Amino acid sequence: MPARTWFNGQPANSVPADNRGLAYGDGLFETIAVIDSRPRLLSYHLDRLTLGCQRLGIAMPADPLAPARHVMAGDGVLKLIITRGATGRGYASHDQAGADCVLQWFPDPGSLAFTPAAPVAVITCRQRLARQPALAGLKHLNRLEQVLARAEWRDPAIADGLMFDTDGLLVDGVSSNVFIVSGGHLLTPRLDQCGVAGVLRRLVIERVAPAAGFTVQEAELPAAMLDQADELFLTSSLRGILPVAAIDGRALATQQVTQRLQRQLCEMETLGHV
Numbered sequence: 576m577p578a579r580t581w582f583n584g585q586p587a588n589s590v591p592a593d594n595r596g597l598a599y600g601d602g603l604f605e606t607i608a609v610i611d612s613r614p615r616l617l618s619y620h621l622d623r624l625t626l627g628c629q630r631l632g633i634a635m636p637a638d639p640l641a642p643a644r645h646v647m648a649g650d651g652v653l654k655l656i657i658t659r660g661a662t663g664r665g666y667a668s669h670d671q672a673g674a675d676c677v678l679q680w681f682p683d684p685g686s687l688a689f690t691p692a693a694p695v696a697v698i699t700c701r702q703r704l705a706r707q708p709a710l711a712g713l714k715h716l717n718r719l720e721q722v723l724a725r726a727e728w729r730d731p732a733i734a735d736g737l738m739f740d741t742d743g744l745l746v747d748g749v750s751s752n753v754f755i756v757s758g759g760h761l762l763t764p765r766l767d768q769c770g771v772a773g774v775l776r777r778l779v780i781e782r783v784a785p786a787a788g789f790t791v792q793e794a795e796l797p798a799a800m801l802d803q804a805d806e807l808f809l810t811s812s813l814r815g816i817l818p819v820a821a822i823d824g825r826a827l828a829t830q831q832v833t834q835r836l837q838r839q840l841c842e843m844e845t846l847g848h849v
Contacts, residue, residue, distance in 0.1 A: 581642040581678040594675055596658030600717040603627040607653045608687045608813050614653060616812060616849060619774035627713040633659050634674040643678045651682040687813060689844045691837040694820030694830060695734035700724040704740045704769045712772035724749045734817060735809055740769050745796040748809050752776035755796065756806035756832045765793045775810040778849060787839040808833040816840055
């Protein structure tokens with residue numbers, strides 16, 4: 576089935592050309608998995624969206640998912656885009672500008688359950704992420720760095736690319752977050768300078784890891800940490816926890832901690848706790 580789209584609550588196939596999201600990337604988005612008609616991790620998605628709207632000064636709609644609630648049947652993916660609206664030519668926004676909301680519903684894209692995924696291969700990307708604390712953690716519409724990074728490989732066997740900032744610190748994947756297991760410690764990059772604070776990353780830090788007996792440390796991780804990693808895994812709100820078996824062709828042998836976290840996440844979802 577084709578995607579269904581709404582613009583400000585009305586069925587639509589396009590966005591006005593003067594929309595600031597189109598013109599300047601002035602907005603935010605969320606990509607939400609829907610399982611058995613229930614948006615997964617919805618409160619986390621809305622928390623991040625609310626924070627982004629507050630930081631960018633965009634009005635947060637009261638119920639941005641309302642237009643799609645009657646079609647979210649079964650499994651699918653809901654993409655929600657909030658922009659500042661249309662304010663005419665030029666970077667300056669106006670006090671009277673309201674938010675525009677775009678919703679897209681993609682039904683039945685395949686299995687979205689958090690079943691333990693098989694190990695994957697990743698590469699390290701040449702493209703660097705600019706450090707910009709004003710935007711750090713937000714899922715804003717300016718994603719050209721990720722577009723350029725994703726163009727670095729075409730091999731379907733590569734699940735994602737690891738990205739570093741302009742200081743050489745590990746940040747995240749092109750479309751995921753990153754965790755390292757090293758010497759019994761569970762680490763993930765700090766995201767106070769750049770990167771996207773993923774909702775599953777938050778769930779792992781706050782609930783999955785503690786339930787499995789681990790504490791996650793957010794830290795500055797130089798590239799050399801990859802050589803010291805016993806395990807590495809990715810997190811994605813759509814794909815779950817992905818154990819990494821190889822980085823740039825170099826094998827990682829152990830995955831015991833990652834598999835333990837996968838089982839914990841699967842159990843939490845089965846019990847309806849995510």
